[in-house]
Amino acid sequence: MTPWMIPKEAWTGYGITPDSIVRYNALDPWAWLKNFEPDRGIFEELGIDPGMPVITIRSAEIFAAYLLKTDRGESAIKSLIQGLVELDQEVQIVVIPRYLEQASALRGSFEGDVIVPEKAVDGPSLLHFSDLFIGAGGTMSAEAAILGVPTISCYPGNPTLVELFLIEQGLNERETNLESLVERASGLLLDPKSQREAQEERARLLVKDFEDPMKVIADEIERRA
Numbered sequence: 504m505t506p507w508m509i510p511k512e513a514w515t516g517y518g519i520t521p522d523s524i525v526r527y528n529a530l531d532p533w534a535w536l537k538n539f540e541p542d543r544g545i546f547e548e549l550g551i552d553p554g555m556p557v558i559t560i561r562s563a564e565i566f567a568a569y570l571l572k573t574d575r576g577e578s579a580i581k582s583l584i585q586g587l588v589e590l591d592q593e594v595q596i597v598v599i600p601r602y603l604e605q606a607s608a609l610r611g612s613f614e615g616d617v618i619v620p621e622k623a624v625d626g627p628s629l630l631h632f633s634d635l636f637i638g639a640g641g642t643m644s645a646e647a648a649i650l651g652v653p654t655i656s657c658y659p660g661n662p663t664l665v666e667l668f669l670i671e672q673g674l675n676e677r678e679t680n681l682e683s684l685v686e687r688a689s690g691l692l693l694d695p696k697s698q699r700e701a702q703e704e705r706a707r708l709l710v711k712d713f714e715d716p717m718k719v720i721a722d723e724i725e726r727r728a
Contacts, residue, residue, distance in 0.1 A: 504720050506530050508668045525723050529713040530665065532646045537715060539650075541631040549597060549618050549629070556594045556634040556692050558587060559647075562601055563639035563659055579659070579681070580605075580639065581612055586685035588616045592692055597629065599643070634695040635688055641665060648674035649710060651703030653691050657684055673705050 505514065507526040514524050546553050562580050580598075587596055596617040600606040609619050630636055630647045636654045638644035641663055647654040648669045656666055656677045669675035678684040691698050 504716070504723065506665065506716075509664050513664060525719065527714055527716045527719040529710075529716045530645050530649065531716060532642065532649055533710060533713050534716045536627060536646065536649055537710075537713070539627055539631075542625055542628045543632070545625055545628045545632060548624065549620060551595055551597070551618070551632070553632070556592070556695055557597060557632060558594055558635045558637065558688065558692075559597045559599065559629055559633040560584065561599045561636070561638045561640050561643045562605055564601060579657075581609070582681055583637070583657070583684060584609070584613055584617060586681060587688060588613065590685070590689050592689060594692060597633070599624070599626070599629075634699065635691050637684070637688065644675060645669065648672075649706055651699065651706035653695075653698050653702050655684060655687060655691075672709055674702065674709065 504525050504527065507528050508530075509526070511521050511524050511526075515521060543553075545551065551557060560580070560583070584596065584598065587594070598609055598613075598617050598619050600609060600619065606619050609617065613619075626643060627646060627650065630643065630652050631650050633647070633652055636643065636647035636652050637657060638647065638654065639657050639659060641658065644654055644656050644658075645665060654669075654675045656662070656670075656675055657679050658666065658677075659679065662670075662677060666675060666677065670677055676687065678687055
């Protein structure tokens with residue numbers, strides 16, 4: 504079961520027969536975002552000032568097998584955060600780590616400068632109320648793009664097919680050079696309202712013909728059973 508924009512050849516290389524590949528006209532996050540309603544309680548939960556710009560950052564999956572050949576250290580995310588903290592702009596930075604060790608290290612390095620949640624949060628609501636998302640992974644970048652949030656990917660591996668598709672649609676930018684990334688983030692925050700409006704329109708055009716992935720999957724399971 505796969506989004507339509509991933510060609511069958513991407514799967515048959517793993518030994519999957521073409522007739523075992525079912526594609527649906529949607530990206531995976533649409534399964535849980537199609538009826539999404541943001542919860543403003545995220546402001547109070549994280550201590551976010553709704554009157555100030557918000558940058559949300561998702562750290563890399565440093566222990567993943569698919570990143571074995573990349574630099575999986577913590578230095579990159581720390582350098583990125585430091586660059587954003589030093590911007591001459593009033594901005595709130597929320598970092599969503601993947602591991603307790605990451606969370607502890609980030610709190611120790613940036614106490615008072617960034618928000619690192621103490622527990623799991625309502626990610627889509629946080630993204631909805633963010634002015635910019637910087638992601639080093641895949642799922643939250645796709646979520647942000649679908650929600651119409653200006654998104655920059657700094658994924659440390661080769662870009663995925665979904666990432667490349669979102670870049671083609673103007674819903675994602677890719678930047679792995681630290682200085683360029685911080686500079687681009689600063690530029691997007693100069694006029695966040697217009698950036699958001701343009702991004703939301705691109706997202707609307709993308710999802711207007713999406714189908715429910717869960718229904719396609721359930722129907723196919725029933726058919727084959």
